[in-house]
Amino acid sequence: MKCPFCGKENTRVIDSRPSDDNNSIRRRRQCDECNKRFTTYEKVEAIPLVVIKKDNNREPYDRTKIEAGVFRSCHKRPISVDQINQLVDEIETAIFNREEKEVHSSIIGEIVMDKLKELDPVAYVRFASVYREFKDVNTFMHELKKILDNETTL
Structure with missing residues (x-):
């Protein structure tokens, strides 16, 4: 020095x-x-993470966007704020453990859906319906059927 x-x-x-x-x-x-x-x-040098959106625009990673999506999905569900914060922490850890400077929003969305599926199936379907842009009832029913099939095989 x-x-x-x-x-x-x-x-x-x-x-x-x-x-x-x-x-x-x-x-x-x-x-x-x-x-x-x-x-x-x-202090630890934090590598800034950039998110690549669907339209290929890039923007800085923002934890609050994940929090907002998860909170909306869990609205009126028996899920505590602590559980939601823990879930968002797990999602963030999974994203940063990839050790990439840029990550596609689709990867983040898949991580969120995987974590929500473990936490609450209704919250998962709510998130998936917005994230995957379900166009009709058949798409919605197809996703519900996958969840029900997984529950019967357990």
């Missing part, structure tokens, strides 16, 4: 502790050349 006072690169860490927000490390350093002290902060 270069000393901000004399510009030399011989510095050492004399104290290290978490910062107030717990999202970085505060380090006190001392220059071996001029003996002056200074503070640096070290």
